[in-house]
Structures are given as C-alpha cells and as structure tokens.
Amino acid sequence: MYCWARNTYFAPFEDEFLPEVPDRGKxxxxxxxxxxxxxxxxxxxxxxxxxxPCLLWRILYDKSGIxxxxxxNFANDKSNVQPASRRANINGLAMHLSSVFKHxxxxxxxxxxxxxxxxxxxxxxxxxxxxxxxxxxxLLFLINVLVQMILLSRFLQTNSQGFYGYGILWDLVTGQGx
Numbered sequence: 001m002y003c004w005a006r007n008t009y010f011a012p013f014e015d016e017f018l019p020e021v022p023d024r025g026k027x028x029x030x031x032x033x034x035x036x037x038x039x040x041x042x043x044x045x046x047x048x049x050x051x052x053p054c055l056l057w058r059i060l061y062d063k064s065g066i067x068x069x070x071x072x073n074f075a076n077d078k079s080n081v082q083p084a085s086r087r088a089n090i091n092g093l094a095m096h097l098s099s100v101f102k103h104x105x106x107x108x109x110x111x112x113x114x115x116x117x118x119x120x121x122x123x124x125x126x127x128x129x130x131x132x133x134x135x136x137x138x139l140l141f142l143i144n145v146l147v148q149m150i151l152l153s154r155f156l157q158t159n160s161q162g163f164y165g166y167g168i169l170w171d172l173v174t175g176q177g178x
Contacts, residue, residue, distance in 0.1 A: 038155075046148060049144055053141050061133060064100075064129045064130045066096075066100050066130060
C-alpha cells in the first residue's frame with residue numbers, strides 16, 4: 001500500500017546496510033523513483049497502441065469485398081501440388097477477383113470524396129483500396145513506434161538523453177555507459 005500511495009526511492013547497492021524506510025512525517029530522500037508503480041498501467045496502454053493498427057486493419061479490409069482469408073487458404077492448400085486441383089483453385093480465385101473488380105460502387109451521380117481522389121490518380125477506388133489501406137496501416141505502425149518512443153522518454157523522465165533508446169545506444173557506442 002505504501003508503494004502505491006507514495007513514490008519509491010533509490011537505495012545504492014554499495015551500502016552494506018539498507019537505509020531504514022523513513023516515516024511518513026519525515027522528508028523523503030532526493031532520489032525518488034516516481035514511475036515504478038505506474039509501469040503496469042503504462043504497459044497496458046502500450047500494448048493497446050500496438051494492437052490498434054491491427055484491429056483497424058481487421059475492421060477495414062473486409063470492406064474491399066475481397067475475401068483475403070479464403071485467398072490465403074486456397075494459396076496455402078496442400079492439394080495444390082496436383083496440377084488438376086491447382087488449376088481449379090486458380091480458376092476459382094480468378095473468378096472471385098474478377099467479380100470483385102467488375103463490381104462498381106455507385107452512389108448516385110455524386111461519388112464520395114475518396115472516389116474522386118482515386119479517379120484523379122487514374123485509379124478506381126475498389127482496385128486500389130487494399131493497397132492504400134495496407135500502406136496506411138504500415139504507416140500507422142511506424143507513427144505508433146515514434147509516438148511510443150516519445151511517451152517512453154516522458155514516462156521515464158530522461159530529458160537529458162532525448163529519446164531514451166537512442167541515448168542508451170549512443171552511451172554504449174561511445175563507452176560512456178560503463
């Protein structure tokens with residue numbers, strides 16, 4: 001209970017005798033560790049931030065009309081070794097993709113904004129949707145890593161080193177981490 005109500009503090013390993021825990025009424029030592037009790041909560045937030053782009057992909061890829069799970073199952077099917085079944089699976093996949101690409105998304109005379117952007121790039125929305133969605137999700141993963149590095153630096157209060165990971169690596173390379 002004391003750990004959650006108050007900050008913990010640093011006790012040097014060189015001391016033979018551990019210092020006594022001060023009373024609540026006395027002043028605490030200067031070297032306080034304020035983030036220790038919040039680590040589990042921080043790790044839950046970090047885990048959700050890494051799961052969010054994956055969750056977004058699972059929600060949005062289904063909007064393309066292409067059944068990616070079926071395509072991957074057909075491609076990984078062990079019966080594709082025989083030429084006859086391989087030809088049948090390829091024909092089934094080709095018919096599925098052909099029917100998806102022939103389908104037009106029409107919303108009256110006016111198209112949504114993203115349809116006009118793709119038309120300007122000489123692409124049809126439904127043909128480029130998965131590609132741009134995939135690249136966008138990968139960009140979200142990259143942004144996620146950068147934001148988490150900034151959050152980690154703020155959480156650990158390592159303002160002198162800038163980004164926490166880069167500062168530690170630089171100290172190891174230059175020999176200052178000894």
